[in-house]
Amino acid sequence: GIQVEQSPPDLILQEGANSTLRCNFSDSVNNLQWFHQNPWGQLINLFYIPSGTKQNGRLSATTVATERYSLLYISSSQTTDSGVYFCAAPNSNSGYALNFGKGTSLLVTP
């Protein structure tokens, strides 16, 4: 099945800084999602982005499907951005259920 790799595994930012998280996937995809897992464990949808660029407030994402990667940009980070960011892509071997990367753990300090 599809392999999803995320980098960096850990990131510490000072409030107000910008960052870029990367997701590489091993096969072509027709779906890619980014999620934020907050410190309470909730998985929150950030982007459904099989290709192109989308923006939502201080967050934006770009997927370049032909090169098999996606980027999540966080600008002017806030402490509430802390948590784990996951990207996930469908696995054709399991009915296109999403395979998740191991995540990027982000801590934003005041």
Add this chain to the structure above:
Amino acid sequence: DSGVTQTPKHLITATGQRVTLRCSPRSGDLSVYWYQQSLDQGLQFLIQYYNGEERAKGNILERFSAQQFPDLHSELNLSSLELGDSALYFCASSPEPTRELFFGEGSRLTVL
């Protein structure tokens, strides 16, 4: 609020016991997925149902089973529980054809 409802939110039980986790998908979504999140294994896909039928299986143990009922809610049954089954269990639902997943808040299972 994703619209996916899971109960219970927390559950503590003993080894050897059996528990049932319940999930109500978003209105109109026919697909339900179950995932397990443990510290050492990350987010693992367990099983998917579509409109009452099993569609795909992932890393689901034989001690675990699931079903989706005519009203589209789903239950995940975990039996002969072991310490290693302690985890956060998520349910997700998705519409067709995008299959964008929306997750519930999870059920945190602790096996003592």
